[in-house]
Amino acid sequence: MSSHPAPSAPAASPEFSLRKIAVPAFGPSLLFGLGEGAILPIIPLTARDLGASVSMAALIVGLISLGSLLNNIPASLITMRWGERWAIVAAGVWSAIGMALAVMTSHLGLFAAGCVMVGMSQAVYNLARQSYMTEAVPIMYRARALSTLGGVMRIGMFAGPFLSAAAVHAFGLQAAYVIGIVAVLGAAALGASMPDLPPLQLPPGQAAPTAVTLRSTLQDHRRLFLTLGIGVLLVSAVRASRQAVIPLWADHLMLAPAVASLIYGLAGGIDMLVFYPAGKVMDRKGRAWVAVPSMLIMGLAMLAMPLTTGFVSLLIAALAVGFGNGIGSGLIMTLGADHSPRHGRAHFLGVWRLLSDIGASCGPALLSFLAASLSLAAGIASTGLLALAAAAALAIWIPPRRRSPDKEH
Template identity: 85%
Template sequence: MPSPPAPASSTSTPFSLRKIAVPAFGPSLLFGVGEGAILPIVPLTARDLGASVSTAALVVGLISIGSLLNNIPASLITMRWGERWAIVVAGIWSALGMALCLWTSHLGLFAAGCLMVGMSQAVYNLARQSYMTEAVPIMYRARALSTLGGVMRIGMFAGPFLAAAAVHAFGLPAAYVVGIIGVLGAAAVGARIPDLEAPPIPAGQSAPASATLASTLKDHWRVFLTVGIGVVLVSAVRASRQAVIPLWAEHLALAPAVASLIYGLAGGIDMLVFYPAGKVMDHKGRRWVAVPSMVIMGVAMLLMPLTTGFTTLLIAALAIGFGNGIGSGMIMTLGADHSPRHGRAHFLGVWRLMSDIGASGGPALLSFLAATLSLSAGIAVTGLIALAAAGALAYWIPARRAGAGSAAR
């Protein structure tokens, strides 16, 4: 077991991401596998339980809704129990939700299980981000959080393939078994994470007053209304991209297998570039990655309605995947940079709430514009939102965070 990593403020001992790879990133990989295993199966199970197409879509949406509603409670859980036990509780709660989905034949209980999975997602993500922010020195922060996000994406990518093999061999319920094994594995690895010690109080100073949610909002409202707005826009674009590619492929009358191939290739590019992007953020500053990420995605989406077939759509989709990939961990890194040492979980709870609001609002806006105007108009507006996000981040993020990259190797 690796020794506990140095606090973020300490640079007296050498630090290596490799030394903390298993305890830091192992739970994220397993949690991603667990969630990825069930996501494609949830609407199929809902339909088997008698749900209409629209109701099945709503049941799938309950996972995102559970995460959205539980961000603030997640901060309270993390503050009360600490990051390590919050990670363990999140894994167990997710497993219970998946078990309910597996063993129930009632649509209402199945929906409740999906909501539980979303709730656990909020607790896990906040606790993982809080732990990494505290454990990793600032000159390695972007690489650590980009890798954290990238590893989670790898797990989400691999999960459906593992579930597909299990479903082929044992039937539809086997996907939930794969999911349960994944999230319980994440909890087991998370239980072995070293506890973080509270930062020492400097000589001659008294202990700071306990932070509350209200005091966090009061002290950091400017950050939430500046960089935070940029984060809302980024999340809206990222969530919308998942619908943009398959919808436009269908508009071009491409076969479903071809649309899946394009989507998969874009996802592959997405997973290949997270670490180099994190290194650039550590050495050059956050703006060097945040702004290009949104510009690339924005331009690609503005050009997508002009595509006419497989090749041109593939180029646009790969550009979107590359832009999204270099932004892996960007929202977590910006949240970590602005979060206070005391009351960090409260700050990150609000930060993740804003991110989830954007992630919920983006696809809803795309759906509305597609229904009232046209799909091409909806995609173009999403591209404009990406460019607006780039402008907001370029204005509000410092060109280079003080001390970032000064000691990075």
């Protein structure tokens, strides 16, 4: 039974530099995020053009998350079978096929199937890139690498809608999907250029481990999944809910849509500025130094949000939410990497990402239920309480730091 981080990456060498692996390691994430960001705002509009009702269009957007949720465990099998590099390539190609199906069909059912395929590819890509970086990056640089990985993906997701907006204005809705296809195929091409990971070397005299299965992974790490895994689920629920909280409360305050978009954009901007420093703190001081403040800041900001009354006060609360979310970039991946075993890592990370996706699906659903049954303010405040619960869970269950601080850089 595993409850503490294992040194699952090779020791650092003085020659290692994140800059040396920047293009093959982070380039695919930027392009994958750009491709998905380009099509996400366009999917409901396309669905409406194909005859979907407003509620059906919203459901089709949710199919991407559903496809990711249902494919986490199959993604682990694909990664174990093909290896991280080819799993990344396959994810890019599969996503491109899904986008092509979505843009070429006039049938709503086939369009929905294309959206599910994009979500499936997301699960494979995210698991494979996390597994690759966990093994390729020395442990003393792990949080910085994974925070940068998450931050670069967010930059792509942020820039994608602006690029597609310009293309749609010039050429129509189909142009957004063309941008998406080009971007994810570019991610696949960069992924193919990544060096293969060396085979695992057993210490002299150590017998080869028994084959790892999904069942044995669940059994060996069940205590971890039921403790820190629940904390990860709560973190994901809060993060997913934040995307709806800001525009919904801005609408409640009767702010103009352009003003609401400005507030949301500024919160997203600060979110993208702090991922690397936060990763550096996690590497030098320990994971809890960032994990707990991230959730505390988001929780307090969301509890304060229903008390805001206009542009300035909402902007301050939204910026605090963005800052709290930004410093937690790569947190879930880092915690998963710390606890993942070298043998059977893909199975472990598949379950880890499944917990995260369950939280991401349940958070907005809970917000919607409370807003409908009580009030929007009650829903937002409840999300803030979830964040405080996540902070408590992380404070209790993240193991204390046992390695000396990183002296380099």
